[in-house]
Amino acid sequence: MLIMGMLISFFGCKNSNQLENEDSNQKFDWVSTNSISQTDFKILNKSNQVNIDQSEIGKDIHLSDLISEFSYLQLKNKEGHLLGDIDKILFTDSLIFVMDQYITNTLQVFERRTGNEVVYLEKSGEGPREFLEIYDFDIDREKKQILLFDGKLSKVLFFDFNGKFIEELKIPVRAQNFRKLKTDDYLFFTANLPNGHIEGLTDCVYFILNSEFQVKSCFSIEKKLESHGNYFSRDYFSSDGHDIYLFPRFSNELFRIDGKDEVLNQLVSVKLEAGIEKQDLVGEGLSFVDDRKKDRKFFSHGGSFVTNRIYGLEFRRFGGRSFYYFESLVSNERFYGSNINFDLPGMPFFSFPISSFKNVAISVIKFQQLRNLGVEKFKASLEKQGNLTLDLSDFLDNVIDFDQPAILIMEFK
Template sequence: MKTKYLSLYSLLFFISCSQNNDIKNLYTNESTSIINIQEDLKQISHLDSVFNDVTFLPFETKEECLISRISTLKISDSLIFINDNRRRLLIFGKDGKFKIQIGQSGEGPGEFLDLKDFIINKDNIEILDFKKIETYNFEGKHLSTKRFDLSDPKKYCNPDHFNYSPLGGYYLWGGTFGIKEFGAEYDRYMMYHVNNDFKIQKGYFLIEHGAGSSHNRFTKYNDNIIIDPHFGDYNIYQIDNKGIVSSRYFLNFGKNAYRKKIPIPKKNQRETYEDLSNYVLSFNDFFETDKWLHLTFQYQNTVFSALYNKEKEKCFLLSAANKNLKPDEIRYWGAYTITKDQLVMPIEANWLKIEFDRLSPQYMKKINLNQYKDIKESDNPVLVFYKLK
């Protein structure tokens, strides 16, 4: 699997022929790298091909911090921040002990209607709510409220992700929820740059169809903001420290890519559409280190993880659905975030208990898994840390 660097004109032709829609890529340049993902998705690698070590961290289980499902997970220094999809932001220590809940759901001062995304700063946290941003310190004290309204009919934006812009203000990722009409005449974009007064400065990624979700739309690598791709696009985009948006990588899925415009079902019309599950239509959970790229994608209702070694220019495939897992290999469930050279995934306690019956005693001892044999199915989730080679 080789990474190919094409000329600008060759790359534009390649993308125009290979993308799964006909949106023109205005952000491609000659530095965009082509990453080839193997077409034979039955070639699943062993976990040891990618990771040096696997460790576990159970979250403390107490009444005030019971977690049903983790929507967003972020790690900063010695703290772990969780949006548990119940309009709560919970903070745990690196030892798994519960520390504090930040803010609460409500319509009063310092409360939020929704917890869509959050940014962790040195000494405070900003929470993206509906038409406002609430700021708290790490002790839970409310510091400020910033309100905005971007409900112009032609530039509607109800953001579900945000990030600071190097040009000042924020990047807001709007999604398509609530938007019924798409197209250039509406001048609606997936991402907007707004200044500190929340005035729109520029729009990026014209909306032409509905978009999928993402755990982390924005991540960081070196001085770049990396954008987890939107539905119907095979590019990984970056924003550099000058605010320039460009395609960083193009993912070539070969015959598994959809090469036509994604059909949008029309109201009150009976039409037959081909089975799109036979194609890779989108991917997410993109993370980058100095040596590795990580992403997940779905094909024929099976979720795969692709890990690309930049030094060896080789792609490795893993899948939690792999039926041929050996007793010396714990399942890889994917990644919600990354900390240094470790991919991190929260899993249900029950998932770990299932692995106890499959793994060999020797392997259980090797990864120190026996210490968690007494875990209960009703306990809080467990973080799995996969250390990249």
């Protein structure tokens, strides 16, 4: 079905030159390097090695094998506010936190039950309590706090879930992404941004900071992968609400991060026969893209999610469907392929999840094509196929703005 393929969404990447054009380290002169150590994280549990040959790439993935319950929700802004695109989502049992990084550069909070906006944080300046540009954010569910990372001003601002400012702390490294670890430490991904002010640690890609945002240690996993090119995914970290997971770009390995014991626990290593190899990591940026358009090889770019029942990985390619790998944490059953079978009534839309918590994952659905096709024509097509349910019909009838992203909320078997 054409509309299904058209609505499988992709989220893009950013150029490292856009992240930080300033090479001066003047604003980091206060950083002390006496107690910082460069650490080689041990990689444990390498037993789950999965080899996928060419004949298995195009296998069907039946959504009915994965998903037990699902619902759609359109996010609704207050008058005068705009949600241009969804670049990152985190959520609790009652709230959904959305970062629109490139169009409005805002952090917005919505009720999970209604989709109504409750908080709208936008850039305000360079002074105390203000931020200039949101690079990333995280949430502390226990303390009910939003942690907003301003990469331009190199600081993290803390807000409560109602959007009230609490405090801010300076960050001693240039970075792109971060996550709060369960130890109250913080993990920052530098994306090859210059951190020469931290003596002797210029080869580090990941920095661990303590609760006061002082650098404790740093590490890299595979320098060849992490240093190639200058285009980076919007988020390499995923979380089940308890642990933090890492799926490095161009890698085939998913890790659970144990910052306390300085260990990376490998959940899986997926070897694709049609995937890129280390020898393919040549050229920079656009030349790498041109090579992949020619050979159509699959590559990872940070797409992963982990719930308490299942985890998934996405491998992309140019000129063709992505390859998806799912593995049950309950039965160890594997589901993989590049063809999504829409065999769940009322579920004609699907995109790979970009956020997870407990046994729930959320993905982004876009409706621009429906505006051109027409809701009634689309519903008639679904009804003819036996795929139109009352819930889906009501949802489509109540879509107010086809340019406003919606979300797909899924629970897994």
